[in-house]
Amino acid sequence: MNFTYLTTEELSSVIKYDKRVIREQLKDSVLFEGIHYIRPFGGRKILFIWERVEEEMLNGATAVSLLVGL
Numbered sequence: 073m074n075f076t077y078l079t080t081e082e083l084s085s086v087i088k089y090d091k092r093v094i095r096e097q098l099k100d101s102v103l104f105e106g107i108h109y110i111r112p113f114g115g116r117k118i119l120f121i122w123e124r125v126e127e128e129m130l131n132g133a134t135a136v137s138l139l140v141g142l
Contacts, residue, residue: 076122077110083120087129102128 084091089098103109108128109120
């Protein structure tokens with residue numbers, strides 16, 4: 073499966089939220105590691121999976137994201 077990976081800055085420009093809001097309020101409360109974003113090669117850099125972020129925005133919480141959020 074092919075995914076579109078976005079940096080925090082790129083995601084910010086697409087969804088019109090400030091980078092800081094994404095990092096401090098959305099990450100790990102709405103957007104979860106392994107579902108909505110990854111840290112390639114175990115590093116510090118975060119890449120958001122656009123298709124999953126978009127699905128979350130359009131459909132709200134999914135069963136998987138609810139389970140991870142527990």
